[in-house]
Amino acid sequence: MSPLLFLVLAALTVVSALTVVVHKNPVHCACALVLTLCLLAVFFLALDAQLVALLQVIVYAGAIVVLFLFVVMLLNLQKESRAMAGALLVGSGAAGGAGLLVLLVVALRHASAPAASQVPAGFGETATLARQLFTAYLLPFELTSVLLLVAIVGAVALARKPT
Amino acid sequence: MSDVAITAAKALFIVLLIVQVMGLGVFFERKVSALIQDRIGANRAAILGFAGLGLVNTLVADPIKFLLKEDVVPAGTDRVLHFLAPVLSLVPVLVTFAVVPFGDVLQVGGRVINLQAAELNVGILYVLAMVSLGVYGVVLGGWASNNRWSLLGGIRGTAQMISYEIAMGLALVGVVLTYDTLDLQVMARVQGGYLIHGWLPAWGILYQPVAFLVFMTAGIAESKRIPFDLPESESELVSGYFTEYSGAKHLMFMMSDFVEVVLVAALVTTLFFGGWQVPYLLREGFHLPWGAALALPSWVVALLQVTAFALKLVFFTWLQIVIRWTLPRFRYDQLMRLGWQGLLPVALANVVVSALVIVLVAGRAG
Numbered sequence: 001m002s003p004l005l006f007l008v009l010a011a012l013t014v015v016s017a018l019t020v021v022v023h024k025n026p027v028h029c030a031c032a033l034v035l036t037l038c039l040l041a042v043f044f045l046a047l048d049a050q051l052v053a054l055l056q057v058i059v060y061a062g063a064i065v066v067l068f069l070f071v072v073m074l075l076n077l078q079k080e081s082r083a084m085a086g087a088l089l090v091g092s093g094a095a096g097g098a099g100l101l102v103l104l105v106v107a108l109r110h111a112s113a114p115a116a117s118q119v120p121a122g123f124g125e126t127a128t129l130a131r132q133l134f135t136a137y138l139l140p141f142e143l144t145s146v147l148l149l150v151a152i153v154g155a156v157a158l159a160r161k162p163t
Numbered sequence: 164m165s166d167v168a169i170t171a172a173k174a175l176f177i178v179l180l181i182v183q184v185m186g187l188g189v190f191f192e193r194k195v196s197a198l199i200q201d202r203i204g205a206n207r208a209a210i211l212g213f214a215g216l217g218l219v220n221t222l223v224a225d226p227i228k229f230l231l232k233e234d235v236v237p238a239g240t241d242r243v244l245h246f247l248a249p250v251l252s253l254v255p256v257l258v259t260f261a262v263v264p265f266g267d268v269l270q271v272g273g274r275v276i277n278l279q280a281a282e283l284n285v286g287i288l289y290v291l292a293m294v295s296l297g298v299y300g301v302v303l304g305g306w307a308s309n310n311r312w313s314l315l316g317g318i319r320g321t322a323q324m325i326s327y328e329i330a331m332g333l334a335l336v337g338v339v340l341t342y343d344t345l346d347l348q349v350m351a352r353v354q355g356g357y358l359i360h361g362w363l364p365a366w367g368i369l370y371q372p373v374a375f376l377v378f379m380t381a382g383i384a385e386s387k388r389i390p391f392d393l394p395e396s397e398s399e400l401v402s403g404y405f406t407e408y409s410g411a412k413h414l415m416f417m418m419s420d421f422v423e424v425v426l427v428a429a430l431v432t433t434l435f436f437g438g439w440q441v442p443y444l445l446r447e448g449f450h451l452p453w454g455a456a457l458a459l460p461s462w463v464v465a466l467l468q469v470t471a472f473a474l475k476l477v478f479f480t481w482l483q484i485v486i487r488w489t490l491p492r493f494r495y496d497q498l499m500r501l502g503w504q505g506l507l508p509v510a511l512a513n514v515v516v517s518a519l520v521i522v523l524v525a526g527r528a529g
Contacts (some may be wrong), residue, residue: 027244027306034299054288062295063325066302070321073306073314126285126345 001046013039026072030065037061049124174280177260180469181429184476185421186222191484192421193218199488229414237309237407244307249408249415252300256422259293262286263429264348266439266468267446270461278439278465279348286347287339290430291332294385298324300419301387301394305404316403319495320394324385326502331381333510337374337517338367338434351438355445361452364442367435373513375435377506382427383483384502386420390490393498428479436475439468 001009016039019032037060044053133141197204208220236245266278283289298321305317342350356365368375384391395403405416432438443451444467448459459467493501 025241027241027303031244031299031303050283050285051288054285054292057292058288058295062292062298062328066295066298066321066325069302069306070318073302073318 006046009039009042013043027069030069030072033068034061034065037065047124051124051126051129169276170280173276173278174261177263177265177280178257180265180473180476181257181260181422181425184425184428184473184480185418187477188421188424188480188484189222189225190218191481192487193221195481195484196488199485226414229417230411232410234410234412235407239309240407241307241309244303245407246412248300248304248307249405249412249419250300251303252297253415253419253422255293255296255300256419256426259290259426260429262289262347263433264351264438265472266465267352268461269465277348278469282348283346285345287335287345287350290347291328291335294331295324295328297385297419297423300416301404304408304416305394308404308407310407312400313404313406316394316396316400316406320387320404323387323391323393323498323502326499327381327384327391327506330377330502330506330510331385333507333514334374334377334381335434337371337510337513338378340514340517340521341367341370347433347438351433351440354437354440357452364437364440366437366440371435371513371517373509374517375431377510377513378434379427379431380501381506382430383486384498386423386427386483388420388424388483389487390493391498392492393495396492424480424483425476427483428476431479432472432475436479439472441467441471444468 013036016032016035020029020036023029023032037056041053041056041061044050044056193205196202205218205221208224210220210224213220236242261281262279262283264277264279269276269278301320301324302317305313305315305320308314338350339345342353344350344353350367354364354366357363358365358369363369387394393403394400395405400406405413408416443449444464446461446464448464449455449457451457
């Protein structure tokens with residue numbers, strides 16, 4: 001990706017991410033979230049991670065945010081009742097954000113970027129990723145599926161009408 | 164630079180091809196429905212006083228009428244989203260065709276052109292991603308219209324499309340296991356094999372019949388047409404999520420419906436019916452099973468393949484329209500039961516059986 005393209009896309013991503021937080025209309029926020037996720041997918045594509053990029057679109061943009069929208073529409077939030085936060089909350093939030101920014105900048109300055117030649121052959125391809133997932137990371141992978149099963153059982157238990 | 168030009172030409176070709184098939188789809192919609200219902204069908208449009216071509220006149224007049232109509236935006240709508248919804252409905256469906264192969268290769272002056280607009284090694288996932296983005300047109304169109312019928316249609320559409328995407332994805336898992344690839348062009352090439360001493364083309368339908376049924380059903384549900392047209396259901400919701408649209412925006416919603424039909428036809432063709440494969444036609448010409456052979460130049464082979472792909476597209480478009488005019492609409496609980504308790508377990512079982520057969524019988528591992 002050329003630096004100019006990167007800068008334009010990065011600026012767009014930041015603007016749409018800010019829109020998610022700042023905009024008053026929750027449906028617009030959700031739409032901005034979809035845009036942010038799709039732009040992130042473009043960055044993954046530029047990093048040779050086609051599979052991750054598409055999974056990002058399928059899972060987050062295509063399913064999870066749709067469910068957000070679904071709920072928002074059912075609640076029919078025409079005018080969002082904005083709870084005005086007190087000065088203490090705003091101040092501590094701003095301080096926390098600034099601290100995180102400093103931490104990230106310092107950490108990134110100390111990080112050493114790997115040389116471009118270090119990318120192995122087949123990097124980001126589905127077959128390579130799957131081989132890693134089912135050999136080196138088999139146990140965490142299977143444990144994650146158990147975690148998801150627990151979440152499903154929990155959702156069913158919550159949704160079931162009391163008899 | 165010439166690479167860019169070639170890719171642009173391929174993209175233009177596939178778009179023109181699907182628009183033509185879509186036009187034929189509209190023709191079938193009008194004429195097949197008339198045949199099924201024992202009517203004559205639309206035949207009264209006169210262009211500058213000339214009505215001699217009957218239905219063809221209507222097919223020309225309809226889009227012109229849509230484009231020239233006033234674009235009514237009702238009061239209280241969300242202007243931005245109301246404008247964006249038809250675009251978000253049409254664009255994801257159109258760009259999906261980028262990964263659909265419409266021929267094998269074309270050799271022009273020492274250059275071998277792969278007849279597929281975008282060569283993605285994750286092609287089938289790209290299809291799923293774009294199909295899942297198509298939901299936004301429905302959900303936002305329903306919400307932004309500030310109309311209760313539209314909102315109901317949008318909500319129904321969202322629930323339906325998410326439910327059937329799962330069965331669709333699982334049906335595709337069985338297909339991917341069979342072909343051992345995610346690239347649609349490679350899938351089409353793999354189907355060039357033959358069974359029974361070279362007589363029977365080894366198309367995907369022979370290996371994955373269950374996946375075909377599940378995929379086709381889920382595909383029709385994704386395109387929101389009868390018997391799955393609850394998001395639109397004219398008799399109760401007027402037109403559902405696009406009730407409040409007129410003129411060109413309404414045309415875009417209608418068009419995305421028909422392009423979805425062609426998309427399902429294209430995917431079914433590519434995954435289960437050999438894609439662009441013509442039986443016994445190899446890259447250098449025909450090789451008939453009894454030993455006869457006929458050498459053909461590359462461009463003739465490519466032309467035959469593209470024609471075969473287009474004919475298969477037209478057939479499956481026609482089939483979906485016949486289904487649409489044959490079946491009544493599902494009730495909402497029936498729709499959900501079919502999706503979650505019918506298609507989903509069948510698709511899951513298909514994945515397990517396919518995987519077992521591949522490992523135990525075919526002996527392919529890793």
